[in-house]
Amino acid sequence: xxxxxxxxxxxxxxxxxxxxSHKKFSDKLNLPFSLLVDQNQQLHRYFDVLKEKxxxxxxxxxxxxxxxxxxxxxxxxKEFRGVKATGHAQAVLDYLKQLK
Numbered sequence: 001x002x003x004x005x006x007x008x009x010x011x012x013x014x015x016x017x018x019x020x021s022h023k024k025f026s027d028k029l030n031l032p033f034s035l036l037v038d039q040n041q042q043l044h045r046y047f048d049v050l051k052e053k054x055x056x057x058x059x060x061x062x063x064x065x066x067x068x069x070x071x072x073x074x075x076x077x078k079e080f081r082g083v084k085a086t087g088h089a090q091a092v093l094d095y096l097k098q099l100k
Contacts, residue, residue: 001032007096014038016063049081067092 004011011033015022022035036043044050044063053062067088069078078095080088 003093004096007093007100009096012036014043016041016044069095 001011013031013033013035015035016038017025018039019037022037025031026035038044041050047066047068049064049066050061051064053060055062064081065083065085067080067083068076069092071077080092083091
């Protein structure tokens with residue numbers, strides 16, 4: 001997390017889960033960043049991350065894990081879509097370091 005801070009970056013997570021669920025998850029993993037609640041799915045729709053998925057053979061509407069880099073002017077400059085958690089933070093750090 002310190003490397004992101006050193007790169008003048010703000011890390012925020014977003015989920016459709018409830019505030020209580022966010023708190024429990026954040027406390028359990030001792031997350032060093034904020035989680036935003038998007039139960040009305042406004043941000044999910046804006047960033048087009050609601051995707052049809054299959055779970056136990058049934059179609060559901062789920063969230064495509066994604067990372068968006070927005071510069072200080074509020075302009076979206078990079079999207080990472082369909083990411084896996086393992087190694088992803090390093091990939092984002094590497095991209096941010098390229099910008100400096």
